[in-house]
Amino acid sequence: MLKATITVKLKEGIDDPEGKSIRRSLELLGFDGIAEVKVVKQYVIYVNCNPEEGKNMAEEMVKKLFVNPVIHSYDIRVEEI
Numbered sequence: 572m573l574k575a576t577i578t579v580k581l582k583e584g585i586d587d588p589e590g591k592s593i594r595r596s597l598e599l600l601g602f603d604g605i606a607e608v609k610v611v612k613q614y615v616i617y618v619n620c621n622p623e624e625g626k627n628m629a630e631e632m633v634k635k636l637f638v639n640p641v642i643h644s645y646d647i648r649v650e651e652i
Contacts, residue, residue, distance in 0.1 A: 572617055572651070572652055573617070573618050573620060573621075573622060573625040573649055573650065573651055574615060574617055574650050574651075574652045575614075575615070575616045575618060575625055575629040575632075575647065575648070575649045576613060576614070576647070576649075577614040577632070577637060578613045578645060578646045578647075578648075579611070579613075579633075579637050579643050579644075579645045580609065580610075580611045580612075580643065581609070581643060582644050587610055589610045590608040590609045590610045591608070593610070594607065594608040616632070617652075622649055622651065625649045626647065626649045629647045629649060630647060
């Protein structure tokens with residue numbers, strides 16, 4: 572079995588409204604000195620196939636569902652478990 576970990580984040584220069592909202596909430600809760608918050612999403616998917624197929628499958632999932640290539644960057648890590 573393989574574990575594919577897909578990490579998706581906004582590219583540099585792209586506004587992160589969710590991160591800004593979290594930053595404001597943290598400040599309201601009394602956490603001072605927060606310069607910036609960035610939200611990163613991570614998907615962990617388990618598949619039954621060989622490592623090469625797993626990498627290809629994860630890459631296809633990313634392109635078809637998880638990212639908008641204009642605003643997102645991503646990283647895929649596939650490991651046998």
